[in-house]
Amino acid sequence: MLIVKKFGGTSVADKERIMNVARRCIKDYQAGNDVVVVLSAMGKQTDVLIDMAKDINPNPSKRELDMLLTTGEQTSVALMAMAMSMLGVPAVSLNAFQVAMHTTSVYGNARLKRIDTERIRNELDLKKIVIVTGFQGVNKYDDLTTLGRGGSDTTAVALAAALHADKCEIYTDVDGVYTADPRIVKKARKMKEITYDEMLDLATLGAGVLHNRSVEMAKKYNVELVVRSSLNESEGTVVKEETKVERMLVSGVAADKNVTRISLVGLKDKPGIAFRVFDILAKANINVDMILQSIGRSGSKDISFTIPRDACNDALKALEDNMERLGNPEISHNDKVAKVSIVGAGMMSNPGVAARMFECFYNSNININMISTSEIRVTVLIDEKETEKAMNAVHEAFGLED
Amino acid sequence: MLIVKKFGGTSVADKERIMNVARRCIKDYQAGNDVVVVLSAMGKQTDVLIDMAKDINPNPSKRELDMLLTTGEQTSVALMAMAMSMLGVPAVSLNAFQVAMHTTSVYGNARLKRIDTERIRNELDLKKIVIVTGFQGVNKYDDLTTLGRGGSDTTAVALAAALHADKCEIYTDVDGVYTADPRIVKKARKMKEITYDEMLDLATLGAGVLHNRSVEMAKKYNVELVVRSSLNESEGTVVKEETKVERMLVSGVAADKNVTRISLVGLKDKPGIAFRVFDILAKANINVDMILQSIGRSGSKDISFTIPRDACNDALKALEDNMERLGNPEISHNDKVAKVSIVGAGMMSNPGVAARMFECFYNSNININMISTSEIRVTVLIDEKETEKAMNAVHEAFGLED
Numbered sequence: 001m002l003i004v005k006k007f008g009g010t011s012v013a014d015k016e017r018i019m020n021v022a023r024r025c026i027k028d029y030q031a032g033n034d035v036v037v038v039l040s041a042m043g044k045q046t047d048v049l050i051d052m053a054k055d056i057n058p059n060p061s062k063r064e065l066d067m068l069l070t071t072g073e074q075t076s077v078a079l080m081a082m083a084m085s086m087l088g089v090p091a092v093s094l095n096a097f098q099v100a101m102h103t104t105s106v107y108g109n110a111r112l113k114r115i116d117t118e119r120i121r122n123e124l125d126l127k128k129i130v131i132v133t134g135f136q137g138v139n140k141y142d143d144l145t146t147l148g149r150g151g152s153d154t155t156a157v158a159l160a161a162a163l164h165a166d167k168c169e170i171y172t173d174v175d176g177v178y179t180a181d182p183r184i185v186k187k188a189r190k191m192k193e194i195t196y197d198e199m200l201d202l203a204t205l206g207a208g209v210l211h212n213r214s215v216e217m218a219k220k221y222n223v224e225l226v227v228r229s230s231l232n233e234s235e236g237t238v239v240k241e242e243t244k245v246e247r248m249l250v251s252g253v254a255a256d257k258n259v260t261r262i263s264l265v266g267l268k269d270k271p272g273i274a275f276r277v278f279d280i281l282a283k284a285n286i287n288v289d290m291i292l293q294s295i296g297r298s299g300s301k302d303i304s305f306t307i308p309r310d311a312c313n314d315a316l317k318a319l320e321d322n323m324e325r326l327g328n329p330e331i332s333h334n335d336k337v338a339k340v341s342i343v344g345a346g347m348m349s350n351p352g353v354a355a356r357m358f359e360c361f362y363n364s365n366i367n368i369n370m371i372s373t374s375e376i377r378v379t380v381l382i383d384e385k386e387t388e389k390a391m392n393a394v395h396e397a398f399g400l401e402d
Numbered sequence: 403m404l405i406v407k408k409f410g411g412t413s414v415a416d417k418e419r420i421m422n423v424a425r426r427c428i429k430d431y432q433a434g435n436d437v438v439v440v441l442s443a444m445g446k447q448t449d450v451l452i453d454m455a456k457d458i459n460p461n462p463s464k465r466e467l468d469m470l471l472t473t474g475e476q477t478s479v480a481l482m483a484m485a486m487s488m489l490g491v492p493a494v495s496l497n498a499f500q501v502a503m504h505t506t507s508v509y510g511n512a513r514l515k516r517i518d519t520e521r522i523r524n525e526l527d528l529k530k531i532v533i534v535t536g537f538q539g540v541n542k543y544d545d546l547t548t549l550g551r552g553g554s555d556t557t558a559v560a561l562a563a564a565l566h567a568d569k570c571e572i573y574t575d576v577d578g579v580y581t582a583d584p585r586i587v588k589k590a591r592k593m594k595e596i597t598y599d600e601m602l603d604l605a606t607l608g609a610g611v612l613h614n615r616s617v618e619m620a621k622k623y624n625v626e627l628v629v630r631s632s633l634n635e636s637e638g639t640v641v642k643e644e645t646k647v648e649r650m651l652v653s654g655v656a657a658d659k660n661v662t663r664i665s666l667v668g669l670k671d672k673p674g675i676a677f678r679v680f681d682i683l684a685k686a687n688i689n690v691d692m693i694l695q696s697i698g699r700s701g702s703k704d705i706s707f708t709i710p711r712d713a714c715n716d717a718l719k720a721l722e723d724n725m726e727r728l729g730n731p732e733i734s735h736n737d738k739v740a741k742v743s744i745v746g747a748g749m750m751s752n753p754g755v756a757a758r759m760f761e762c763f764y765n766s767n768i769n770i771n772m773i774s775t776s777e778i779r780v781t782v783l784i785d786e787k788e789t790e791k792a793m794n795a796v797h798e799a800f801g802l803e804d
Contacts, residue, residue: 067479074470074472075470078473082470085459085462092465098545142521143500
């Protein structure tokens with residue numbers, strides 16, 4: 001078997017943890033597998049480097065910032081190779097140049113385009129454990145790039161796809177994907193399996209275990225992902241294609257408090273007004289999530305939408321700068337809201353799911369602000385302070401603890 | 403003019419010093435020059451990385467150690483580019499992969515073979531200051547290598563040669579090359595000019611300003627070197643070819659206390675005995691410096707030689723393991739000795755120089771242990787505690803303070 005194993009910064013934060021990861025990888029190696037390890041920078045090293053940069057230049061060039069940050073993973077892979085060789089196993093570290101991880105040109109948020117596998121295959125043939133820098137690549141100018149948030153997960157999945165690996169294990173500080181955040185829902189249960197689409201929705205909705213870009217890539221190339229704990233030997237959760245997973249009606253509940261709702265009341269009721277609103281926001285680079293449009297009083301329209309909380313000021317400013325164009329609506333916003341979502345591949349063929357969710361909110365006396373649905377997801381916007389109650393109620397209503 | 407400027411770790415140890423170096427380079431840039439800057443790792447960063455490595459593996463692979471250490475210069479060049487752009491000047495940092503600094507394969511002590519100049523020239527054409535990682539290269543396996551002690555000086559000289567630079571300025575914490583160490587000889591004088599050969603001898607003899615490998619390369623490619631202070635604007639010392647320098651009889655005095663003398667008394671007086679002694683030492687990887695052979699009592703020979711102080715135990719062990727082969731000589735050693743040397747291109751045509759040095763030692767009542775000479779150098783071994791007295795006496799005897 002060829003296994004790609006990815007460990008985050010916390011897992012390689014100091015000597016003891018590096019040795020632990022080394023031992024864990026060696027176990028797979030000694031069982032006869034080819035092992036490729038992807039690492040992030042040690043602990044908070046990336047933040048330390050960013051602070052160093054900002055101390056010199058509060059607005060450093062992204063090209064130079066990537067040049068600086070990529071030293072972080074190079075440090076951790078070199079130390080890991082030394083740790084493995086200390087434990088008697090041949091290992092070699094490779095950076096983005098050495099592997100040839102081709103990315104787009106965008107510094108700070110590049111996308112992987114192509115990974116050469118020749119060097120890695122040669123090193124595996126020499127019976128070495130191959131340790132690769134996560135998060136980084138090289139663009140067409142021969143400059144170093146970084147992949148943005150969750151970048152090392154993406155590196156691992158892309159490597160697994162390029163090498164046709166048998167599985168890709170993502171090690172985190174939790175031991176798998178849960179039906180809900182166990183800190184909030186005491187009865188939350190670790191899932192054995194989940195589909196790519198469910199995982200994608202959970203990732204987007206704030207479950208935070210995997211970055212959605214890596215899940216998208218795993219889906220595209222059909223890479224079997226395993227989310228496991230770096231702290232214990234527990235089995236973890238397997239993320240794979242739908243046909244292999246038993247369809248659950250609802251597989252998980254997620255909440256996201258990074259939300260502000262903005263309402264425009266009294267927009268002119270004429271064609272193109274919704275376009276105008278969202279065009280203004282798009283030009284201000286603001287990602288809009290849920291949208292609700294309703295008929296207002298006397299031939300006017302009301303539009304409400306949600307955005308990430310830190311984009312609130314920018315959004316309000318963009319709208320205020322265009323008041324005339326919008327027909328001077330009343331603008332209000334509320335950041336004491338949260339999104340609660342249920343996700344499940346089985347929903348598609350079960351029309352009653354949303355209704356059951358609303359019923360359970362009604363029974364719990366939780367007011368619903370906005371509703372948004374997809375084929376495998378129902379999201380509602382509620383008062384922020386009801387989040388925990390709502391999650392527990394839904395978790396129980398759908399019997400997720402079993 | 404195209405100027406290559408090299409700054410060591412002390413010069414870029416923190417934010418303030420990085421900004422100082424940036425301002426200094428920008429001055430040359432704004433005067434209309436093309437500027438290429440070579441940097442070492444910040445402050446003691448290389449030592450910090452070596453300690454991290456040894457903490458994990460006391461005997462790390464040299465390949466992985468180079469992978470680790472090369473992050474040091476990459477960090478300093480990225481920060482320098484940010485500093486320059488903060489000061490409003492376009493700059494770009496390049497590592498060994500990006501420049502394409504081809505070296506031999508030996509990790510930890512590689513030699514530069516070839517430097518591609520295309521990328522650097524392109525960046526200079528875009529009117530950028532180009533900041534290059536010193537000390538590192540890439541070998542034929544696409545692995546990172548380091549150049550060993552004084553490596554960043556060598557990078558700077560090699561770049562200056564490859565780019566046909568008009569000069570190569572090496573910034574240090576002293577403001578030039580002195581006729582003797584100013585901490586020991588109060589009347590030591592900074593030299594305006596010195597030849598490559600004189601500088602080479604001074605470097606080898608412990609003057610410590612430039613590493614001899616970089617001087618050798620400067621001589622080979624006829625690169626005009628300037629040794630200057632990073633702390634002040636003083637002119638520094640120019641190192642260039644002999645025809646351009648006024649021949650001084652003696653241009654400098656140097657001392658080296660990192661010496662142990664070993665004596666073998668009562669060796670068999672037959673052909674090949676000297677070969678045996680130094681073959682044994684060569685096989686133990688010990689660099690022998692001065693050698694003195696004399697006729698001993700009743701058909702036996704005595705051989706004395708000097709080695710670096712930290713090689714003493716290895717040397718004694720190697721000799722003791724071969725006592726029989728050597729005819730059981732008496733072995734003694736003395737590490738309370740020092741070498742004092744005078745260097746000068748003018749010596750070649752002046753046979754009286756050595757004699758004048760010995761006379762001055764006689765006048766100062768300093769006993770000479772061993773003597774060794776080259777065309778442009780005379781070295782004597784004396785009692786360590788006489789070092790300072792000897793240096794001052796010689797400095798005065800040859801009128802170097804003028």
